[in-house]
Amino acid sequence: MSAAPGRPKQARVPAGGSAVREATSVGVVAARDSILQRLRNASVGAPAPLPDVSGWYTARRRHEDTAQRVTRLRSALEAVKTEVHDCSRADWAQALLRLAVAKGLRNLLIGTNTPHGAELEALAPPDLELVRYREPIESWRDTLFDQIDASLTLARSAIAEIGSLILWPDASEPRLMSLVPSVHFVLLDVETIHSDFHAAMTAEAWSSGLPSNALLICGPSKTADIQQTTAYGAHGPRELVVLLRHAQGERA
Amino acid sequence: MSKTIQIHPMEDFKERTRSVLNDPGQRKNFRGAMDFLQAKRRAQFPDQDELAGLRELGAAIRRYSLANLPRLLERLEAKLVANGIQVHWAQTPDEANAIALGIAQRVKARSVIKGKSMVSEEIEFNHAMQASGIEAMESDMGEYIVQLAGEKPSHIIMPAIHKTKQEIAELFAKEVPGVSYTEDVDALIQIGRRVLRRKFAEADIGLSGVNFMVAETGTLCLVENEGNGRMCTSVPRVHIAITGIEKVVEKLEHVPPLFSLLARSATGQAVTTYFNLISRPRQAGEKDGPDEVHLILLDNGRTQAYADAELRATLQCIRCGACMNHCPVYARIGGHAYGTTYPGPIGAIISPHMLGLDSTYPLAFASTLCGACSEVCPVKIPIPDILVRLRNEAQARPDSEDATLRGSGAARSVAGTAVWSVWAQVYSRLGLYRLASWFMSRGRALSPTEQGAWTRSRTPLIPAARRLRDLLKDRQP
Numbered sequence: 001m002s003a004a005p006g007r008p009k010q011a012r013v014p015a016g017g018s019a020v021r022e023a024t025s026v027g028v029v030a031a032r033d034s035i036l037q038r039l040r041n042a043s044v045g046a047p048a049p050l051p052d053v054s055g056w057y058t059a060r061r062r063h064e065d066t067a068q069r070v071t072r073l074r075s076a077l078e079a080v081k082t083e084v085h086d087c088s089r090a091d092w093a094q095a096l097l098r099l100a101v102a103k104g105l106r107n108l109l110i111g112t113n114t115p116h117g118a119e120l121e122a123l124a125p126p127d128l129e130l131v132r133y134r135e136p137i138e139s140w141r142d143t144l145f146d147q148i149d150a151s152l153t154l155a156r157s158a159i160a161e162i163g164s165l166i167l168w169p170d171a172s173e174p175r176l177m178s179l180v181p182s183v184h185f186v187l188l189d190v191e192t193i194h195s196d197f198h199a200a201m202t203a204e205a206w207s208s209g210l211p212s213n214a215l216l217i218c219g220p221s222k223t224a225d226i227q228q229t230t231a232y233g234a235h236g237p238r239e240l241v242v243l244l245r246h247a248q249g250e251r252a
Numbered sequence: 253m254s255k256t257i258q259i260h261p262m263e264d265f266k267e268r269t270r271s272v273l274n275d276p277g278q279r280k281n282f283r284g285a286m287d288f289l290q291a292k293r294r295a296q297f298p299d300q301d302e303l304a305g306l307r308e309l310g311a312a313i314r315r316y317s318l319a320n321l322p323r324l325l326e327r328l329e330a331k332l333v334a335n336g337i338q339v340h341w342a343q344t345p346d347e348a349n350a351i352a353l354g355i356a357q358r359v360k361a362r363s364v365i366k367g368k369s370m371v372s373e374e375i376e377f378n379h380a381m382q383a384s385g386i387e388a389m390e391s392d393m394g395e396y397i398v399q400l401a402g403e404k405p406s407h408i409i410m411p412a413i414h415k416t417k418q419e420i421a422e423l424f425a426k427e428v429p430g431v432s433y434t435e436d437v438d439a440l441i442q443i444g445r446r447v448l449r450r451k452f453a454e455a456d457i458g459l460s461g462v463n464f465m466v467a468e469t470g471t472l473c474l475v476e477n478e479g480n481g482r483m484c485t486s487v488p489r490v491h492i493a494i495t496g497i498e499k500v501v502e503k504l505e506h507v508p509p510l511f512s513l514l515a516r517s518a519t520g521q522a523v524t525t526y527f528n529l530i531s532r533p534r535q536a537g538e539k540d541g542p543d544e545v546h547l548i549l550l551d552n553g554r555t556q557a558y559a560d561a562e563l564r565a566t567l568q569c570i571r572c573g574a575c576m577n578h579c580p581v582y583a584r585i586g587g588h589a590y591g592t593t594y595p596g597p598i599g600a601i602i603s604p605h606m607l608g609l610d611s612t613y614p615l616a617f618a619s620t621l622c623g624a625c626s627e628v629c630p631v632k633i634p635i636p637d638i639l640v641r642l643r644n645e646a647q648a649r650p651d652s653e654d655a656t657l658r659g660s661g662a663a664r665s666v667a668g669t670a671v672w673s674v675w676a677q678v679y680s681r682l683g684l685y686r687l688a689s690w691f692m693s694r695g696r697a698l699s700p701t702e703q704g705a706w707t708r709s710r711t712p713l714i715p716a717a718r719r720l721r722d723l724l725k726d727r728q729p
Contacts, residue, residue: 031551032341035497038555039322045561048319051312053505056305076522137487137540145453162512162523171537179482197508207504210469212535213486216527221479223441224519225394225410227417228288231441234393235448236479236526 057198069160069193070244076163080219081232083241092245093119096185099241100128100150107131109144109151109181111173116154116187133174144176150183157192159200164216165242166200175213184220184237189245262614268589269618278414282586285413289577292520293628310513311632313506314568317498321558324467324500325549331470335532337545345375348550352377352459352492355546356386359490361456365448367484368392368476369461370408370571371494371550374593374606377459389455391448391480393441400427406587408594409518409573414586448480458484458542462495463570464510465547467502472547474528475514477521482528491533491542497549498558498567510570513630518572553605553658560656562641566601568631573598575625575635581618590615597625601638610659613646617663689719 062068074084087095093116100108107129110117121130131148153173155165165186169175178184194200197216201207206214221236232238272278297303317324329339342348348371356364364381366372366388378399381388390399394411398404401423405411412420417435424443425433431443460481464473472493474481485491501507515521534541557563576582576596587595592603592612600615616639625635642657647668650661678688692715699714706713 031343031347034343035341035549035551035555036322036325038551039325039497039558042555042559042564043561044319048312048316050502051309051316051506053309053313053503053509056309056509060302080525133539135539138489141453141487145449164523164527171539174539174541175482175486176540179479179486197511198505201504201508207468210471210504210529210531212530212532212538212541214529214531215482216523217525218523219525221477221525223393223478225392225397225412225478226420226437226440227415228285228410228413229417229437231438233438233445234441234478234480235391235445235452235483 053198054202057196061195061199064160064195066190066193069195070190072160073158073163073193074244076161077219077240077242079163080222081240082163082219083239084244085242086244086246088246088248090248092116092187092243093123096120096152096187096243097123097125097128099185100125103150103183103239105149105183107147107149108185109133109148109177111153111177113172114154116152120152133177137174137176144180148181150185151177151181152185152187153177155186155188155192157194157200157204158188159195159197159216160193161196162216162218164197164218167215167217168211169213169215170211175215178215178217179236182233182237183239183241185241185243186217187243187245191247262591262611265589265591265614265618268591269585272585272589277416278586279584281414281416282583285407285410286577286583289410289520293517293574293577294520296516296520296522306509306513307630307632309509310570310630311568313501313510314570314631315565317501317506318558318564318567320502321498321500324502325497327502328465328467328470328500331467332547333470335470337470337472337531337533337547340546340548341551342548343551345550345552348375348494348548348552349377349380351546351548352494353380353384353386355490355492355544356381356384356457359456359544361386361490363387363389363451363455364457364459364492365451365455365484365488366390366392366395367458367460367474367481368395368411369459369494370405370593371461371496372459373405374552375494375550377494388459389448389451391451391478391484392476393444393478393480396444396448397423400424404588404593406595407573407576408571408596408598414588452480452483452487455484455488457490457492458486458488459492459494460484462493462499462547463514464507465495465500466504466507467500469504470531471504472530472545473507473511474530475511475524475526476528477519477525479526482526485528485530486541489542490544490546491530492546492548493530494548494550496567497551497554498569510631514570514572517574517628517630553607556656556658557602557605563601563605563638563656565633566598566605566638568633569598569602570631571598572630574628574630575633578624578628580620580622580624585618597635597639598633601633601635601642604642604657604659608659609642609646609657610662613642613659613663616642616646686721689715689721693717693719693722 109131156168157166220232220240221234222232223234224230340351378388390396397412406414421435424431462472463475515524533545557566575598582596592599603612619639621636623636645657645660646663648661678684696715701712703712
């Protein structure tokens with residue numbers, strides 16, 4: 001492999017400003033064109049058919065009702081040390097507050113302009129400080145990392161087969177809410193649970209628009225990097241608590 | 253292509269191998285880890301029909317993606333740029349490091365926090381940053397341990413697999429200020445968590461690898477359990493992702509089967525804790541996420557593999573590590589003996605494109621060709637076939653015009669070539685064969701007792717007293 005023409009080690013030297021940017025972009029263009037040209041020069045034979053991914057999932061998909069999906073989701077989540085609690089639209093906030101007190105949490109981070117956040121605030125809990133994620137992270141990073149005990153976010157939906165919660169963080173519930181606090185509460189409406197990952201992205205038309213960051217979450221953060229021994233609470237939340245919100249009267 | 257033929261390439265490969273083989277502690281660590289990972293994977297695939305179908309689908313997706321690679325890369329680039337993600341192309345590790353350094357210097361970065369990325373190991377990223385006075389800190393627990401010990405990963409998924417918890421306990425007690433010796437794994441992980449949390453909050457740049465890139469949506473997918481990958485891609489104001497050009501797929505729906513195969517094959521999990529899809533930098537009104545997202549696409553020999561229809565299959569790899577977990581050679585010599593960024597069977601077939609066949613061909617010979625790797629490969633890479641091909645390339649005429657690999661012909665020797673040409677003559681001419689076998693059987697007493705590498709741990713080979721032909725003649729009525 002020869003170095004690209006004009007690909008500069010000198011890009012290391014000049015600091016700041018347009019010089020670096022310019023040097024980089026020239027090198028990139030040269031590298032880009034050579035790489036693509038080498039790839040185009042290869043003979044790849046007859047065009048490979050587009051794999052039938054839908055066919056695979058459709059043929060194997062279970063026909064199940066919400067209760068069956070809840071059962072599968074719950075067992076997959078519980079297998080990785082996730083707390084799962086059933087609740088209703090009427091009592092989920094009370095259930096959350098009871099759990100928070102039992103865990104000895106001092107505060108709970110909530111989003112801005114969310115109906116569930118408003119419901120919690122309306123209860124004005126005496127034992128739990130509700131903190132809103134109002135400002136960009138730069139202005140309160142240390143507080144988030146060092147002072148916030150827990151957070152609450154709403155899941156967009158979930159995947160029964162792999163026990164994963166789907167989160168699409170946005171301006172009102174930013175992405176660090178589900179990552180930095182030690183305890184992460186997730187509110188999930190059971191009717192949003194999909195059968196499998198493919199079903200979820202198809203039904204929600206992900207290919208026609210994704211947010212800046214989309215997430216699948218299954219359990220609290222973990223690692224097995226020391227002698228293959230699983231330890232929870234690696235870099236993200238130590239505890240994941242899922243509140244399964246059932247429509248009134250459908251409580252499992 | 254330059255053709256610098258070295259006569260004794262990787263001379264210390266055998267030394268490293270011997271030293272691990274004579275180290276009962278290392279042998280035990282690797283054997284235990286491999287047995288554990290094999291059992292975990294097996295438990296994830298109880299239904300053999302499902303496994304067969306899913307592997308077929310995974311292989312078809314990877315083959316399709318490679319067959320359309322230049323088109324998909326252009327589409328990916330266009331989509332990423334439209335999404336606000338800056339795309340850079342690098343032909344060599346030096347170019348990749350220069351791009352990263354250019355970004356770091358422009359934003360006046362002092363530190364980089366790193367998620368797990370084997371491509372960053374491939375380009376010796378940490379070294380390049382440190383040489384320019386920028387701290388590069390690993391945040392994956394295994395990588396953090398390995399970096400603290402001043403070592404390199406010995407496995408692509410579990411970097412510190414060669415270390416016992418006692419060794420890690422000693423390391424932490426020695427290297428982490430204010431920490432006393434503990435063998436409790438939870439306590440050790442909490443030490444790493446505490447140290448690295450500050451680093452996430454303070455780092456100027458987060459660096460990550462990429463597991464899958466989606467052309468149709470302009471999305472970078474990251475698979476992980478620890479949350480450090482999310483930290484690196486969400487907290488610092490600049491995120492740099494680096495990966496090989498082969499990691500692209502066309503459609504978002506191509507991701508679920510590959511993700512399932514990856515998680516189950518790699519660590520025997522149905523799913524990882526996090527699956528992170530990044531499509532844009534922070535948008536107006538959003539309160540966190542990086543302001544800048546960069547993607548560095550690295551070639552580093554991948555286009556050489558791509559040019560050849562058989563070797564192209566090497567690029568189907570999704571880096572699950574199942575081939576090394578099931579390899580009888582890797583299980584005995586571990587990752588460090590290979591001396592390359594990627595160890596094990598996949599390392600033996602990808603490294604020649606990155607480093608030249610002349611400096612890596614012994615790896616292709618360090619295989620029993622038992623086929624366990626291709627049997628478990630989730631995307632059906634015919635690894636043993638490629639190993640044989642590389643052996644042949646290593647023996648090819650160095651001056652051949654159509655050499656497809658840099659450094660081919662490096663293993664060719666006058667003596668070896670002569671022996672095989674005599675063998676070919678003898679075995680393709682009946683009269684000559686009969687004559688030779690007659691002399692061999694009658695002159696067996698003259699067989700040397702020292703037969704090179706063969707007799708180092710085996711009894712000498714001595715021809716039979718009577719040939720098969722002689723024995724059959726006795727049976728004729």
